[in-house]
Amino acid sequence: MKHSLMKSATPAADTAAYRSEEQRWAAVQARDAAADGLFYYSVRSTGVYCRPSCAARPALRRNVAFHDSGAAAELAGFRPCLRCKPEQPPLAERQAALVARACRLIDQAEQAPDLDSLAAAVGLSRFHFHRVFKQHTGMTPKAWAVAQRARRMQDGLNQEASVTEAIYASGFNSSGRFYAASPAALGMTPSAFRAGGSGAAIRFAIAACSLGAILVASTDKGICAILLGDDPDALARDLQDRFPRAELLGAEADYEQVVARVVGLVEAPGIGLDLPLDVRGTAFQQRVWQALREIPPGRTVSYTELAALVGLPKGARAVAGACAANALAVAIPCHRVVRNDGALSGYRWGVERKAALLEREAGK
DSSP: OOOOOOOOOOOHHHHHTTOSHHHHHHHHHHTOGGGBTTBEEEETTTTEEEOTTOOSOOOOGGGEEEESSHHHHHHTTOEEOTTTOTTSOOHHHHHHHHHHHHHHHHHHOSSOOOHHHHHHHHTOOHHHHHHHHHHHHSSOHHHHHHHHHHHHHHHHHHHSSSHHHHHHHTTOSOHHHHHHHHHHHHSSOHHHHHTTSTTOEEEEEEEEETTEEEEEEEOSSSEEEEEEESOHHHHHHHHHHHSTTSEEEEOOGGGHHHHHHHHHHHHSGGGOOOSOBOOOSOHHHHHHHHHHHTSOTTOOEEHHHHHHHTTOTTOHHHHHHHHHTOOBTTTSOGGGEEOTTSOOOOOTTOHHHHHHHHHHHTTO
């Protein structure tokens, strides 16, 4: 799992939006963070220069001059503002660097550092660090640590010759801690994970519903897959790809009741499903999927709105990826997410099925 902490390049079109003094003054009045780095302004009465987004008391227009760079402002005799620190990288970049440092500390530690230790290491207060970390990664420091530990364990088990070697390759100094952490991180024992799910029993059945073929599969924890499509064989292959070495069992007669309840959910998605689910994914994916389950039937949200709900306002693409990775159709209602303009798109089981589910929820 990777989250980019790098700032993207500023498009030329953005630069053009701040060429005239009128445009620059409007940006200063609006404290427009998008203009940061594109120009600077100085205040004659105070002798300082600032970023456009500076939160200092507004200056009078007659005292303000504009500069293409901080160096140009300093050559004109102005000193950096102590509040917005225009001589330093933008706040977002400085925060990203601190978060990246905290992530490295988490990755390098056998046991995740506590919140106070991490905050002190990067020079922020506990509360401020927690907020900044979540803003930049979409996750809390604790969730990041859990996800990184799971990744290290998975990589070690996939790459090393034995479980013992994987223990030390993934940063654990004792087998006891490794085995204690493995159920939450892997969803199974290390040896079963190493064997690609070998030994895990998954019951499944394929039936027909009004939207085509439907495959329902369950572990002993709950339903782990609800797949829709036109080709029953393709659905079975999809399940095999997800659990390549698990023991797939054609469900017995009593499993038909589970399948019938899932089919009922497809026919009337607003009724909900009270059966247990075995939800498998990264910490971030699970956050998105939980947010999806909290969207009431009959309502839709955009990818941008969903990103805001999980605390990652600029993460529309990331939440779209989490929606695409959802293997529990309808039960985790990613069909309730639409484009910003309200158009339907991006449903892994087909836009027609998405439209049909939404129409049913709307009572049409």
